[in-house]
Amino acid sequence: MATFGSQTCGRLEEGATREWLVPDGLGGYAMGTVSGLRTRRYHGLLVVARHLGLASLDAVVTLPSGASVRLATHEWADGTIAPHGHELLAGFELVDGLPRWRWRIGDVVLERELAMVHGQASVAIVHRLLSGGPVSLALEALCTWRDVHGSRTGAEPLLVSHVADGFTVEDAYRVRGPEFQPAGAWWRGVYHREEEARGLTPTEDLWFAGSFHASLSEPGDTAEVSAWAGSAPPPASLVIEAAHRRNRRFAPLELAADAFLVRTPSGPDVVAGYPWFGAWSRDTMLSYEGLFLSTGRADEGRELLLAYGKTLSEGMLANTADTGSVEYNTADGTLWFLHAVDRHVTTTGDTDLAHALRPALLGVIDHHVAGTRYGIRATEDGLLTQGADGEALTWMDARVDGVPVTPRRGKAVDINALWVNALATLDHPLHRTARGSFARQFPAPEGWLYDVLGDSTLRPNQLLAWSLPHAPLEPDPVVLRRIGDALLTPLGLRSQAPGTPGYHGTHRGTGAERDTAYHTGTVWPWLLGPYATAWHRLGVEVVADIDAHLGEYGLGSISETADGDAPHGATGCPFQAWSVAEVLRASHL
Structure with a gap:
């Protein structure tokens, strides 16, 4: 089990250079960094058949005071880092090969855990309130559909179709979660520092498809989001439990x-x-x-x-x-x-x-x-x-x-x-x-x-x-x-x-x-x-x-x-x- 505290997670020169990987057993994967910053064109929550789908799911917490706190971290083409969610990370763990983040905002502690269904192009993401509350949680879905080796800059909107519990993108993959509210806009100039270092195109645009919303009233309350191509997966919490059981079999x-x-x-x-x-x-x-x-x-x-x-x-x-x-x-x-x-x-x-x-x-x-x-x-x-x-x-x-x-x-x-x-x-x-x-x-x-x-x-x-x-x-x-x-x-x-x-x-x-x-x-x-x-x-x-x-x-x-x-x-x-x-x-x- 790899464990990192705020001194690593909160410094991009350390947290953004350590990467996690969760494969699906088919060649697809979810991948990113300890800090949450996407530093490569390949980073994302759902990669299917060498194509990047769901790039990011940005958490926004609204506290009892009414203040909103963004927990994501992005880097932009002009050099700006915004928001600075990594600075609120209290810790990161890799448990049974699965990533787990923990953000602290005063007495509010929110955890995120992620897993994939082995043998299926599907990712499960669970957010859990560990202490404090009540809070409102919004999860903003940033999407694309492109070859993992390339980049996509937006001219025309992505083809997003709204369904009862979420949306589909380009008829290629589906995302579901609680109380979806559609949006629809390009977030332009997302920057990948590792691609710049490799002498490759470092920027792309991501499509803000919309957001999921949940109220987390007391510790233990959860908000679950799944994304997949093909058959629908089990509930996200069950996917994560199954992934832990499977991975514990291995040294x-x-x-x-x-x-x-x-x-x-x-x-x-x-x-x-x-x-x-x-x-x-x-x-x-x-x-x-x-x-x-x-x-x-x-x-x-x-x-x-x-x-x-x-x-x-x-x-x-x-x-x-x-x-x-x-x-x-x-x-x-x-x-x-x-x-x-x-x-x-x-x-x-x-x-x-x-x-x-x-x-x-x-x-x-x-x-x-x-x-x-x-x-x-x-x-x-x-x-x-x-x-x-x-x-x-x-x-x-x-x-x-x-x-x-x-x-x-x-x-x-x-x-x-x-x-x-x-x-x-x-x-x-x-x-x-x-x-x-x-x-x-x-x-x-x-x-x-x-x-x-x-x-x-x-x-x-x-x-x-x-x-x-x-x-x-x-x-x-x-x-x-x-x-x-x-x-x-x-x-x-x-x-x-x-x-x-x-x-x-x-x-x-x-x-x-x-x-x-x-x-x-x-x-x-x-x-x-x-x-x-x-x-x-x-x-x-x-x-x-x-x-x-x-x-x-x-x-x-x-x-x-x-x-x-x-x-x-x-x-x-x-x-x-x-x-x-x-x-x-x-x-x-």
């Missing part, structure tokens, strides 16, 4: 992992990161063991593996549906798929799955030996080479103006560690040759492994050479210490050693600036998994610092990245699947 990191596992019309899938990533097969397969096997969800995992196996083409796994199209543009995603299948079969003993997928997996090897897309092919020494002009095929895939920042073309250490691992899982005749070539060719004069043959830049990719189940090399404590000395931070491992050519110690600024730094010094928490595994094989357990991070950025979860330079401020997605998955997997070693 903290298991609850964090649960956020990324979603059910789509085609079966189970994985959201790579909230709020802006969708399904990426590389991320899914790298995360597979932590998300599915470490959490006892092998049945769902089996279904996912079979579905992904059907996307194989020319020996390659489809990389992503996140962009709305199917792409085959990674050198490692397919090899991670073979690793995931092997871990599933080894862990569960599911020989039926092994039998069902074996022809397809052998086909992967055959295509790689013969050569497939983007120059991916096995050479005479049994190692795998890859690369094509303008392409970045490994997980270090950032580009600026179409030019790869770290192309890593040729024989990359992580790709070949995965390749040797894959050959071993299938007991392929090429395994012995490839493993021997790896052992002879990858040790670099500096005392560690080449990142790509001929390039001895100190990077963490070499960890896979010691951490995979069928790794080509035995861990060397001297090399691991050198890697730890140069790359290890409290939040993970740097993607490149400080002081080396091209190192970037901060992951901030415009898209081009962030992409340039993405894999040239930026810290990645997921790398803690292979680092801890390599040491574990030597009988040494790595002392983890990541627990302290669970209350710093994405509450209860682990961020995508962090600055390479101290104090290693978290960056990227606040909630990242492979970060959580690899830390969770390593905790079960």
Whole structure:
């Protein structure tokens, strides 16, 4: 349980940098900050199918004296903060993964709690008078309907239809609550400071659809609001009770992992990161063991593996549906798929799955030996080479103006560690040759492994050479210490050693600036998994610092990245699947 008092909630530089997330199990979510300030275009109370619906529900309390007090907090394009509801926050708690706010106005204390229906695009918001009163409560609904990656500025009004207990918006979602009073006006120039920091459009307009009204006479009285797309949910209080019961079944990191596992019309899938990533097969397969096997969800995992196996083409796994199209543009995603299948079969003993997928997996090897897309092919020494002009095929895939920042073309250490691992899982005749070539060719004069043959830049990719189940090399404590000395931070491992050519110690600024730094010094928490595994094989357990991070950025979860330079401020997605998955997997070693 994360708990913050008025000193954090009331200071935007602290309360607005800590974010909460409540997923619906379908890929939708509610998300915001401890202070209540919407700092991202992605923040809102109802996100459905990658569209933002109900953005905010602003509470206005009328006291017995007749004074009205606004409890919301907004930032505007001219720099104004108004109203200042965060200054009245007495506390914020994340209880069973659910956010709970408490405002104090003298002796009046009002609480808000929020949950979603798991498996349904629906949010429930309950306001409860804890002390003082009687008071009148108005809840002003600020709405939109747009892609979460974009912004909407108002010319024409939103299509809002009034119903008995609330309203619908654009025939896309419905909001209900007590005593609805329609309004209808644009609130213009809502500002998102995190989008400005990322070099993106920071403003949008929101439609004030109307307000709900309730009298809270004595402590315990409540006002409930629900918003949903599709079927109507149960009463909000019942939704919240059910969410608490469900979430209590999970240990903290298991609850964090649960956020990324979603059910789509085609079966189970994985959201790579909230709020802006969708399904990426590389991320899914790298995360597979932590998300599915470490959490006892092998049945769902089996279904996912079979579905992904059907996307194989020319020996390659489809990389992503996140962009709305199917792409085959990674050198490692397919090899991670073979690793995931092997871990599933080894862990569960599911020989039926092994039998069902074996022809397809052998086909992967055959295509790689013969050569497939983007120059991916096995050479005479049994190692795998890859690369094509303008392409970045490994997980270090950032580009600026179409030019790869770290192309890593040729024989990359992580790709070949995965390749040797894959050959071993299938007991392929090429395994012995490839493993021997790896052992002879990858040790670099500096005392560690080449990142790509001929390039001895100190990077963490070499960890896979010691951490995979069928790794080509035995861990060397001297090399691991050198890697730890140069790359290890409290939040993970740097993607490149400080002081080396091209190192970037901060992951901030415009898209081009962030992409340039993405894999040239930026810290990645997921790398803690292979680092801890390599040491574990030597009988040494790595002392983890990541627990302290669970209350710093994405509450209860682990961020995508962090600055390479101290104090290693978290960056990227606040909630990242492979970060959580690899830390969770390593905790079960």
